[in-house]
Amino acid sequence: MTAVAENQPSGSKNRMTSSLRPHADAIAAFIARRPAADDALFDKLALALFAFQFEHNPAYRTLCTHLDSPAQVRHWRDIPAAPAAAFKELELTVLPPADRTAVFHSSGTTRQRPSRHFHGAESLAVYEASLLAWVGPHLRLRADGLRQFHFLTPPPDLAPHSSLVRMLETIRRAHTGCAAGFHGVLDAEGGWSLDMAGLLAALTEAAALGQPVAVFGTAFNFVHLLDALAELGQRMRLPAGSRILETGGYKGRSRSVARPELHRALSQSLGVAPECIVTEYGMSELGSQAYDAVAGQAATRILRFPPWARALVVSPETGAEVSEGGTGLLRMVDLANVASVLAIQTEDLAVRRGDGFELLGRAAASESRGCSLRTA
């Protein structure tokens, strides 16, 4: 479409690697500096990455129909966002096939075509740096003498395409002083369930040891755990300082529980203080994650991304950013998406709250109203 693109030799591995590396390095350096909110540098890095992706990601370029040149975009807020759904239809990546060492699929029912977010060595390094730099201070993984991590997901070899499992494995590898275990298994349909006996035994043992633990899992896996405890008539008292990280929705894999109720039930059944339960918002299409609290601190429960990933809440009607307290669709500009597309239009409705947002949930999940949906 552009002269620049047409003049690119069809990506030899070396050329691609060498052109991605400067962006990956600059962004990794930005993350390492833990910037408070360096708007000028963020803007510069974002625009440079956008220009790179526009040129090297042909599928993304086809979505930017109104642009002839990346230079037409002058501010990071104006970078064209790729719909999250585009990861299902298109290969949104700057990586030639030989460089794609990992791919993250969206969760969801097996009938749907999953999203495919390709990664290579450099983009994975940025992904891992991004997640560690933000989960660390929110879960306070190096404080309070945390000794054990319990993951309610299957291990990486059973879920090689899960970005969540990759994240947990990255956390495990970065905290070698902590014992860690994956307690998830695959059911007959390939869905995630729990090795309940093993998990209960591990948590019981941890409770007896008296050293705080961190438990990570999806909302539906936590519901399964709560249901199992209820059936046994059991409650646990995990040691003081223990925390929980809860993420994701239900996707029909368990009954749905409103988040405050889930947190109350987790607090009651596992003996974890409510302020030590942290919610994460993440998706396979994004390199960065948002958290709604710092473990152990009273929080307003506003989700916040790190300074290298900016969230915009935009009016679906006009595409303009909503004002404070307004509702709209969440749009992300995430520098950690070095090898795909940094600007992503999510399908989630959110309320703009200060420097963060409150999540309302998936907009597309709603039925169209049709004839009769308001009877009830």
Add this chain to the structure above:
Amino acid sequence: MNLPDCFLADLPPEATLTPSILTEACRALRRNREQHLAVRSTSQIVRVLSEVARDWLREEFQFRRLALEQGPALCGFPQATLAAGLDAFFGQLTPEGFHALLEQELGGTSNLDAFGGLAHGRGLARGPELIVHVTAGNIPVPALHSLVLGLLARSAQFVKCAQGTSFLPRLFAHSLREADPRLAGCLELAEFPGGTRALEEVLFAEADCVTATGRDETLADIRDRLPVKTRFIGHGHRVSFGYVSRDALPAGGAAACLARAADDVVAWNQQGCLSPHLFYVETGGAVAPEQFAALLGEELERREGAAPRGEVTVHESAVISLKRDFYRVRMAAACATRLWHSEGSTAWTVVFEGDPRFQASCLNRFVYVKPVADVAEALRAADAVRGQVSTVGLAAGGTTARDLATALAVWGVTRVCPLGRMQRPPLTWRHDGRPSLGDLVTWTDWEI
């Protein structure tokens, strides 16, 4: 809104309905019917209804003014949409329209008054003493239509409106009350959430006949809770589409057809079961299906200037925005897809898709155009919704229209109408292909 407290739906929101209030209301309805409605003749009822309908067509009529002033805020439709919908509905309620209905449904205009001559002997029709209507309320006119049929049947009626949907039914009931207070004494309206079982049980126990529109699960739930003797008339979720034959698109002569297609998209902002989700357009005509889609976009843009869609909820807007994104991606993926839409708003959207499979729209002036070689291909493509299609708006030349209508009928479509009139069913419309007034009445046959 300054309406006197005549109906339960007029009470302030803090007023709590109780089972005993509803029981008493149903008994009062029956008493009033006995005294003031059962004794009326069909021609008297027709006269009152026709006069009230004529009033509703007058711009200065106070209830119409109220509907148009407050309707946008209270029912979520802009003034122009409401005005067009009210005109279409009340324009049907004429003595001639009623006579046609009575002839079609009961074989004569006075068979509710006295034994009338039928093909074999004589017959006298009676309506149920008390009908309870459970209305969906996504658009307001079906509730009004039900009330009109019930009055013709001389039935007392209790309308249970879905939450937030009683505004226009109330205005209609008040307009009847102004014209004929005793008649209106045989009507009651209330608004409470579906599934309020204690209240519903009272209504279901009191009713002789229950009509309901809603999801299949809602209908099944209601039917299971009715006494065996109680008549149940349920109308489930239906979808509709338009069909444009190649001979309806002569070279340079597509404008009228496009205007009619736009009429159907704009009417009630597609919120009713009779509104089109998509248009099947035959290939091989002077205007190709893809061009039809582009031109329909232009027509919808003009409509937005003349009769804007109005605001929708952020949720509805988000769904439209995401659907547009989805089809943009499809276009980029080189699928046979094209997209036209309003700029800076979600006011209208036309999606052309080469894949003819039936696709439900997210509504609010979002419509698909799909090419087909012939009606057989369209019906194969719509197989997933077979048995759930209410209306097909048809644009076809005189000679092909009959064949197309026959093919649609054999497949199971219950209403074929000219394109442009999908949301304007006549008074004689048979909902879901069933008799309307005819399904309400019980006959006494007198064999001579």
